[in-house]
Amino acid sequence: VFGFTVMVLGLVHSGHLEQAWRWFLDMPERDVVLWTGILQGFMDAGQPEKAKGVFDRMPQQDVVCCSAILQVLARNDRIDEAKSLFDRCPQLNVVSWTVMLGGYAHSGRIHEAELVFRKMPQHDSVSCVAIMNGYVEHGRPDLATSMFFYSNPERDIGHYITVLTALAEMNKLKDARALLERMPEHSPVACTVVLSSYAQAGHMDEAWKLYAALPVKNVVASTAMVHGYAQAGHIKTCEELFFDVMTERDSMAWNSILGAYSQNGAAAKAEAVFAKMPQRDSCSWNLVIQVHAEAGDMDQAGSFFAGMPGRCVVSWNTMMAGYVRCGKMDDALSLFQRMSHCSLISWNTMLEGFAQGRKVAEARALFQSMPVQD
RNA sequence: CUGGGAGAAAGUGCU
Numbered sequence: 001v002f003g004f005t006v007m008v009l010g011l012v013h014s015g016h017l018e019q020a021w022r023w024f025l026d027m028p029e030r031d032v033v034l035w036t037g038i039l040q041g042f043m044d045a046g047q048p049e050k051a052k053g054v055f056d057r058m059p060q061q062d063v064v065c066c067s068a069i070l071q072v073l074a075r076n077d078r079i080d081e082a083k084s085l086f087d088r089c090p091q092l093n094v095v096s097w098t099v100m101l102g103g104y105a106h107s108g109r110i111h112e113a114e115l116v117f118r119k120m121p122q123h124d125s126v127s128c129v130a131i132m133n134g135y136v137e138h139g140r141p142d143l144a145t146s147m148f149f150y151s152n153p154e155r156d157i158g159h160y161i162t163v164l165t166a167l168a169e170m171n172k173l174k175d176a177r178a179l180l181e182r183m184p185e186h187s188p189v190a191c192t193v194v195l196s197s198y199a200q201a202g203h204m205d206e207a208w209k210l211y212a213a214l215p216v217k218n219v220v221a222s223t224a225m226v227h228g229y230a231q232a233g234h235i236k237t238c239e240e241l242f243f244d245v246m247t248e249r250d251s252m253a254w255n256s257i258l259g260a261y262s263q264n265g266a267a268a269k270a271e272a273v274f275a276k277m278p279q280r281d282s283c284s285w286n287l288v289i290q291v292h293a294e295a296g297d298m299d300q301a302g303s304f305f306a307g308m309p310g311r312c313v314v315s316w317n318t319m320m321a322g323y324v325r326c327g328k329m330d331d332a333l334s335l336f337q338r339m340s341h342c343s344l345i346s347w348n349t350m351l352e353g354f355a356q357g358r359k360v361a362e363a364r365a366l367f368q369s370m371p372v373q374d
Numbered sequence: 375c376u377g378g379g380a381g382a383a384a385g386u387g388c389u
Binding site for chain 2: 002003005006008009010012031032033034035036037038039040062063064065066067068069070071093094095096097098099100101102105124125126127128129130131132133157158159160161162164165188189190191192193194195196199218219220221222223224225226227230250251252253254255256257258259262281282283284285286287289290293312313314315316317318319320321322324343344345346347348349350351352
């Protein structure tokens with residue numbers, strides 16, 4: 001049973017969930033580790049309902065699988081459900097607490113995250129980083145830095161990395177750089193954090209120094225460099241980096257070169273890369289839609305949009321924004337009305353369209369029916 | 375004795 005379990009979980013991790021599921025059903029015995037692995041597989045595949053179904057059918061449950069299902073709920077906007085399950089869990093450990101903490105922090109419920117943090121029986125570096133990161137992501141990077149500088153936990157690399165992102169968020173790039181150099185050990189992730197901040201701020205000279213100093217040009221740092229050069233309009237450098245320097249390219253890396261072409265209006269090159277890339281995710285499709293929409297070629301944009309599997313909110317928004325730019329408010333509006341879920345950006349796009357066209361009454365009506373306004 | 379499952383941290387898209 002043990003050997004089979006290892007194999008089935010191997011299938012899960014390599015993305016062969018269907019096959020793993022068939023093996024799972026055929027197994028004579030299934031232990032709690034296997035059940036949990038399958039549960040996690042559904043979670044990773046973005047099927048929280050199925051994960052919950054697996055959990056509910058488990059013959060025995062332990063602290064590990066409870067934490068796993070808590071995570072499923074907490075990261076799918078069901079944090080309150082997670083809380084009620086948490087309260088009924090027979091056993092809790094630092095992981096269970098951290099799942100709840102991370103769930104609240106992630107959804108911006110910082111106060112509740114703090115309550116959990118205070119109430120939990122022990123802290124470790126993961127839980128500290130989780131709360132600090134909640135601060136950074138929700139507009140209080142200063143609190144993250146205070147935690148780092150005024151308490152004295154045993155600082156590990158994770159603490160440094162989080163506080164570097166906090167400093168970057170506050171545009172204190174010099175401080176970040178100085179802290180990076182004072183770290184007890186070198187960390188490529190920490191270097192990459194600072195490098196990305198420089199790249200995002202358009203300081204490609206500083207970014208390049210850090211990049212050059214990296215012993216291994218990891219794919220994340222390289223992608224950040226491509227993105228930075230793209231923003232600066234240095235397409236040639238992007239191409240050299242991507243095609244000549246980089247050895248490993250994941251889908252985000254491919255998207256970064258696609259984005260470089262898209263941002264610079266190189267529709268033909270963007271299409272060529274799009275055709276050539278090993279896999280396309282929704283981000284890739286959106287970029288190729290965007291390059292045509294931005295150029296005002298809504299027919300081309302529309303044909304990619306029509307052929308796109310699993311269109312997401314961003315895809316719809318991209319199309320709408322394209323129509324708005326051409327002054328085709330009727331088309332934009334009909335898309336908007338066909339959207340099943342839309343975001344604040346969708347509303348703002350339409351609003352801007354009406355404003356541009358001096359459609360004051362329509363703009364006002366739309367504004368008043370917005371569920372949220374910023 | 376070792377080996378299989380859960381928690382945090384870096385890069386890409388729409389206003």
